[in-house]
Amino acid sequence: MIYVDDVRIPGMHFAGILRSPYPHARITSVDLSVARNAEGVEFALSGAEAAEHSDPIPHFISPEAFGGKTTDVRCLALGKVVYVGEPVAAVVADSRQNAEAAVELIKVEYEQLPFVLDAEEAMKEDAARLYEQWDDNVVIQIPFTSGDPEAAFAAADYVIEDELRIQRYSTQPMEPRGYVAVWDEHTHNYTFYGASQNPHPLRWVLSRALRVRESEVRVIAPTVGGAFGLKMHGHPEESLVCLLSRLSGKPVKWIEDRSETLLIGAREQMHRFTVGFNSNGTISALKDHFVANVGALGAPPGWGMAFLTAMSLPTGYKISNTDVLASVVTTNKSPWNAARGFGKEASNLVMERIIDMVALRLDMDPIEVRRRNLIQSHEFPYKTAGGLNIDSGDYHAALDKAIELIGLDQVRAEQMRLLAQGRYLGIGFAFELTPESGDIPGTLVGGFDTSTVKMSPSGEVTVLTGVTTPGGGNDTSILQIVVDELGVEMSDAKIFQGDTTLSPYGFGNYSGRSMVTGGNAAYLAARDIRVKLVEVASRMLQTENTDIELGGGFARSIDDPSRSVALADVAYTVYTLAFATATGVEPPLESTRTYQPGNIQQLPDADGKINIYPTYSNAVHVALVEVDIDTGKIDLQRYGVVHDCGTVINPRFVEGQMEGAIAMGIGAGLMEQSIHDPQTGALATDGFKSYLMPRASDLPMIETRHQITPSPYTALGLKGAGEAGIGGAQAALSNAVHNALAPLGVTIRKMPLTPGNVLHAIKYHE
Amino acid sequence: MTAQQRIGISVTVNGERREAFVDVRQTLVDVIREDLDLTGTHIGCRTGDCGACTVTVDGEVVKSCLSLAASADGADIRTIEGFVDGSEDLSIIQTAFWNEYGFQCGYCLPGMLFCTEDLLKKNPDPDEAEIREAIDGNLCRCTGYHGIVRAIKTAAANTAAAADKPSA
Numbered sequence: 001m002i003y004v005d006d007v008r009i010p011g012m013h014f015a016g017i018l019r020s021p022y023p024h025a026r027i028t029s030v031d032l033s034v035a036r037n038a039e040g041v042e043f044a045l046s047g048a049e050a051a052e053h054s055d056p057i058p059h060f061i062s063p064e065a066f067g068g069k070t071t072d073v074r075c076l077a078l079g080k081v082v083y084v085g086e087p088v089a090a091v092v093a094d095s096r097q098n099a100e101a102a103v104e105l106i107k108v109e110y111e112q113l114p115f116v117l118d119a120e121e122a123m124k125e126d127a128a129r130l131y132e133q134w135d136d137n138v139v140i141q142i143p144f145t146s147g148d149p150e151a152a153f154a155a156a157d158y159v160i161e162d163e164l165r166i167q168r169y170s171t172q173p174m175e176p177r178g179y180v181a182v183w184d185e186h187t188h189n190y191t192f193y194g195a196s197q198n199p200h201p202l203r204w205v206l207s208r209a210l211r212v213r214e215s216e217v218r219v220i221a222p223t224v225g226g227a228f229g230l231k232m233h234g235h236p237e238e239s240l241v242c243l244l245s246r247l248s249g250k251p252v253k254w255i256e257d258r259s260e261t262l263l264i265g266a267r268e269q270m271h272r273f274t275v276g277f278n279s280n281g282t283i284s285a286l287k288d289h290f291v292a293n294v295g296a297l298g299a300p301p302g303w304g305m306a307f308l309t310a311m312s313l314p315t316g317y318k319i320s321n322t323d324v325l326a327s328v329v330t331t332n333k334s335p336w337n338a339a340r341g342f343g344k345e346a347s348n349l350v351m352e353r354i355i356d357m358v359a360l361r362l363d364m365d366p367i368e369v370r371r372r373n374l375i376q377s378h379e380f381p382y383k384t385a386g387g388l389n390i391d392s393g394d395y396h397a398a399l400d401k402a403i404e405l406i407g408l409d410q411v412r413a414e415q416m417r418l419l420a421q422g423r424y425l426g427i428g429f430a431f432e433l434t435p436e437s438g439d440i441p442g443t444l445v446g447g448f449d450t451s452t453v454k455m456s457p458s459g460e461v462t463v464l465t466g467v468t469t470p471g472g473g474n475d476t477s478i479l480q481i482v483v484d485e486l487g488v489e490m491s492d493a494k495i496f497q498g499d500t501t502l503s504p505y506g507f508g509n510y511s512g513r514s515m516v517t518g519g520n521a522a523y524l525a526a527r528d529i530r531v532k533l534v535e536v537a538s539r540m541l542q543t544e545n546t547d548i549e550l551g552g553g554f555a556r557s558i559d560d561p562s563r564s565v566a567l568a569d570v571a572y573t574v575y576t577l578a579f580a581t582a583t584g585v586e587p588p589l590e591s592t593r594t595y596q597p598g599n600i601q602q603l604p605d606a607d608g609k610i611n612i613y614p615t616y617s618n619a620v621h622v623a624l625v626e627v628d629i630d631t632g633k634i635d636l637q638r639y640g641v642v643h644d645c646g647t648v649i650n651p652r653f654v655e656g657q658m659e660g661a662i663a664m665g666i667g668a669g670l671m672e673q674s675i676h677d678p679q680t681g682a683l684a685t686d687g688f689k690s691y692l693m694p695r696a697s698d699l700p701m702i703e704t705r706h707q708i709t710p711s712p713y714t715a716l717g718l719k720g721a722g723e724a725g726i727g728g729a730q731a732a733l734s735n736a737v738h739n740a741l742a743p744l745g746v747t748i749r750k751m752p753l754t755p756g757n758v759l760h761a762i763k764y765h766e
Numbered sequence: 767m768t769a770q771q772r773i774g775i776s777v778t779v780n781g782e783r784r785e786a787f788v789d790v791r792q793t794l795v796d797v798i799r800e801d802l803d804l805t806g807t808h809i810g811c812r813t814g815d816c817g818a819c820t821v822t823v824d825g826e827v828v829k830s831c832l833s834l835a836a837s838a839d840g841a842d843i844r845t846i847e848g849f850v851d852g853s854e855d856l857s858i859i860q861t862a863f864w865n866e867y868g869f870q871c872g873y874c875l876p877g878m879l880f881c882t883e884d885l886l887k888k889n890p891d892p893d894e895a896e897i898r899e900a901i902d903g904n905l906c907r908c909t910g911y912h913g914i915v916r917a918i919k920t921a922a923a924n925t926a927a928a929a930d931k932p933s934a
Contacts, residue, residue: 001872002805003805003808003873005799005805005808005809006805008803039770040770095789096796097770097789097791097792098770101791171907172907173871173873173907173908174808174810174816174818174871174873174874174905174906174907174908175808175810175871175873176809176810223871223872224871225808225871225872225873226870226871226873226907226908228907255809257812258810258811258812258813258816470871471870471871471872471873471908472870472871472908473870652867653867655912656867656870656908656909656912656913659909659910659912659913660870660907660908660909660910661910662910663907663909663910663911663912664907664910666910687811687813687815688811688813688815688816688905689813689815693905693907694910694911695901695902695903695905695911696897696898696899696901696902696904696906696911696914696915697895697898697899697902699898699910699911699912701894701912701915702910702912
């Protein structure tokens with residue numbers, strides 16, 4: 001497998017990037033003279049020079065398109081820096097070591113400016129402002145309201161007000177980002193190798209930023225070593241590496257350090273919510289005004305996650321009076337990028353905490369509160385307060401399966417037994433709704449995709465698709481669909497992804513979309529070829545075309561299975577006897593089809609709401625923990641999940657996605673957090689010794705059960721898989737810890753559930 | 767800055783003697799990847815925390831980002847390219863990882879394979895806690911370690927079964 005760091009180009013040089021040491025400062029001078037003369041250095045570039053040759057990087061999702069504010073994001077800072085780690089200048093040298101050494105020789109003078117790291121501080125009138133042309137630090141405020149929340153709160157038997165602080169954390173695939181750019185002066189063409197989830201949309205972004213035509217950029221994504229949203233684009237280094245190649249005349253490689261990967265943030269939100277409910281557990285009203293700290297505004301799609309947190313509330317619960325307001329706020333932390341879950345994890349975490357809080361107040365079983373408020377299976381499709389049109393599901397059945405999986409009665413008995421010994425066992429459930437395969441109108445976050453299927457005269461099958469894989473197995477699964485449809489052997493089929501010259505136009509990988517869009521498109525294309533194969537085979541076997549089945553590399557008569565012909569011979573006939581046996585069957589054996597799922601609504605309805613997701617996967621999570629109340633340490637003993645993503649093509653791949661996402665969610669629940677030094681504004685958690693991710697001993701085996709409710713809106717009944725697990729795991733863990741500590745009356749309002757945060761809550765009840 | 771210094775080293779890599787004239791600032795993993803062009807060894811952190819760069823040096827499992835290449839002079843190094851001796855077939859451990867879906871993106875895989883080999887050499891019948899402990903120095907972000915632990919269990923069982931079988 002070739003990852004981007006394995007790409008070797010003759011004459012290849014290496015980029016080094018000087019980053020801002022200050023969270024907010026004016027750049028008064030940049031002196032590259034010493035660096036330019038350093039050993040092995042070919043070229044050096046300042047922000048002012050870069051701006052002469054490039055334009056701002058287009059936003060993946062422009063806030064302006066949704067009524068918000070925007071700012072120019074450039075490959076090197078121009079005039080001022082707004083976060084520690086912002087690229088300021090760059091060098092090109094003959095080795096990585098020489099490039100890094102030369103970066104140290106760049107002299108930059110800064111005039112430091114006041115900075116702000118906390119989002120609620122940043123919303124105050126006298127706060128330091130990141131962008132002078134803005135009148136505050138708020139990118140956008142997005143309201144979602146339904147019914148009459150005020151009246152519903154007034155009529156409710158009970159009203160709870162509380163808050164939940166979700167930490168900043170990050171996806172951190174094991175392969176860091178990296179890019180290799182080759183500018184060819186003769187053909188006036190860039191070839192860009194990058195760990196990228198979305199090669200075609202990236203090509204458009206590079207062409208805009210680099211002032212060339214889209215056709216003058218070829219993006220090739222080699223094998224990607226994990227992505228999880230981090231390798232969606234808009235990062236300054238993408239266009240920077242291209243520009244360095246063009247201006248230096250050398251092929252240029254840049255592979256980031258982990259400290260650079262860790263700069264990319266996500267997910268930090270402060271929720272303040274109010275919930276109204278009656279004594280039988282029915283929730284009538286929800287208010288959640290939350291603030292998302294997106295750091296400095298970057299060009300990647302990160303900020304959009306806050307939008308979708310708001311849109312996805314109140315997940316799968318029937319709450320008809322809602323008042324949700326997302327405030328997206330910039331601060332002098334480094335920018336966000338997309339992160340698996342894309343904001344929907346926060347909606348699930350908050351809702352599931354709310355359900356358990358309601359249960360606690362009513363002294364009711366939290367499972368019962370879920371049962372009473374979840375959408376029932378006969379109520380689909382169900383239009384939510386956020387405008388989402390949930391396709392299908394059976395949430396109550398999934399709950400029942402989760403109860404059975406964990407053996408609830410025995411676990412609760414064990415809990416009582418241990419409590420008598422002064423030990424705190426807790427069990428937590430969480431329902432999780434995962435809207436998937438999204439389409440954001442007016443952006444290159446498209447809801448459809450395209451695949452080509454070809455069969456050559458020797459019967460070999462090639463699939464080209466616009467979706468890409470970060471390593472989760474969609475390539476194999478898509479092949480599996482094609483191979484099943486055509487009746488060929490897996491060894492006779494290949495799939496190519498991630499090359500803008502080879503593949504049909506596609507949006508790549510995000511939002512659990514690859515099977516829903518690319519898989520269904522490949523299915524349609526394979527079906528076209530199947531029709532031709534069946535027709536020609538029936539002529540070769542002198543039977544009706546309704547009498548042909550394909551399998552094992554052969555076409556055979558259904559009535560008389562002893563009569564068969566190799567598919568390779570059928571394919572050869574299509575190409576060589578197009579005017580005889582295969583007459584009327586249009587050669588070649590190639591088809592390119594696009595799949596547009598149903599249920600996407602780009603135009604606003606009467607309430608001004610759109611539905612950006614065609615499919616809605618769901619899951620019920622259950623965690624069993626023991627909390628050591630002296631140390632605050634949480635021992636996760638068992639973890640179970642019932643997952644429903646509609647039709648499953650390859651259970652092992654779906655389970656693999658689920659297990660990985662749950663591990664990420666457990667990390668988010670228990671340990672992962674990006675912490676900035678309040679004095680310097682620098683990221684303190686800049687390596688894996690301080691940014692703690694789950695290791696094997698931190699996790700139990702994940703006990704997975706499938707439930708299948710096919711989507712009525714997609715061809716094969718598929719729903720997206722891959723994002724579910726983050727919010728569900730965080731919520732199940734938090735609910736389990738609260739359940740364990742219920743005898744102590746503890747509420748933990750700060751994630752993650754580190755020993756420190758747990759002990760603090762036990763000690764101070766806050 | 768002092769001018770770049772280079773030093774000649776001689777190492778045995780996957781049974782083959784190799785010479786390299788290395789920049790003294792290069793770590794062992796850089797030389798393995800760049801100078802020896804063995805790119806199956808990966809880089810995930812350069813701080814010894816993730817284990818993507820795991821190889822063996824003189825039979826010991828090490829993280830090759832933590833030592834300077836210059837200090838490896840005379841060493842006997844085994845990388846993932848030499849994981850299986852002179853055979854095209856996958857080993858029992860590799861087959862277990864393949865069948866049990868013990869990897870997704872593949873980036874951590876070489877390190878996991880070396881840790882498994884080392885574990886089974888020292889402890890042919892590890893329990894789940896011992897398996898998890900054996901790979902605690904290696905991060906995986908795709909699998910939640912689920913498939914990896916399952917693969918190591920299978921590898922242990924199949925290694926034991928192969929040892930029991932009288933050779934034909």
